[in-house]
Amino acid sequence: MSVSAHQSLGWPDAADAPLELRSTKTSPYGRKARIAALVLGLADGIAERPADTRDPGDDLRQQNPLGKMPCLIVEGQALYDSRVILEYLDAVAGGGRLFPRDGLARFRCLTRACLADGITDAALLVAYEGRFRRADQMSDIWLTHQRGKIERGLSALAADLPDPRVTDAAAIALACALGYLDWRQPVQDWRGRYPTIAAWLAAFAAAEPAFDMTKAPT
Structure with a gap:
């Protein structure tokens, strides 16, 4: 996908502003997002940062008011839950790969x-x-x-x-x-x-x- 196409979807340049995935290695929903990123060739542009849903001081609760993961931070905006994240990643990769188009x-x-x-x-x-x-x-x-x-x-x-x-x-x-x-x-x-x-x-x-x-x- 071209740079302009990435930008039109809100996908930042990975070298300058990698996306951030808030999750854990044991979360089944976080695993969905990680599999999707690998399958679509987008994993290198996503930085993973652990989240603790039980910690009231974890900023996950500011990113997702429900305090749930996974949460994908895109240019300061939070996308959740896993279904939305998969839709977004599929769109960034050109669409039609994880979801039939219509x-x-x-x-x-x-x-x-x-x-x-x-x-x-x-x-x-x-x-x-x-x-x-x-x-x-x-x-x-x-x-x-x-x-x-x-x-x-x-x-x-x-x-x-x-x-x-x-x-x-x-x-x-x-x-x-x-x-x-x-x-x-x-x-x-x-x-x-x-x-x-x-x-x-x-x-x-x-x-x-x-x-x-x-x-x-x-």
Whole structure:
């Protein structure tokens, strides 16, 4: 893409003003943004700065009033959440790579991505129940409710998996959701219960190097 085209989209010269991604290496949503940047060839122009959502002194809360990550700073302006960031990066790269440009295919991709993000949301809420509450405060009703979302989402996706050879927004969102399920294990043995999805993830990881490149450090 030409310099003028970058400027028309608000994309600064990386040498003078690199973009800043506020996230952590363990955030599944931050991982979506990092995969997208690698896939689109934009990673070298993005500086990563850790964020702490629990720290009231972290300026993430000024950048995103919700105090959530990831947050992409573009010429002093904050873009959030991960879906918006992926749309922006796709536009900067010329468009049509992470999202179909138009038609029903675009909205099917968006819907699949939202479903995958919903699985991640529910998994995070299960993890937070253990992280922010004492054992005597935890709600089995709440945990069952969130796990039901995960399981229904996986069942729906098992019947309508994206092409693992195509790295679009839906595939990125699903891969990051599954990676988070592997790490936090909010449901038991998702791989054994949904073998077609486990096989999909293996195929996606084999086709897309950015997935393994963005694994959280152990």
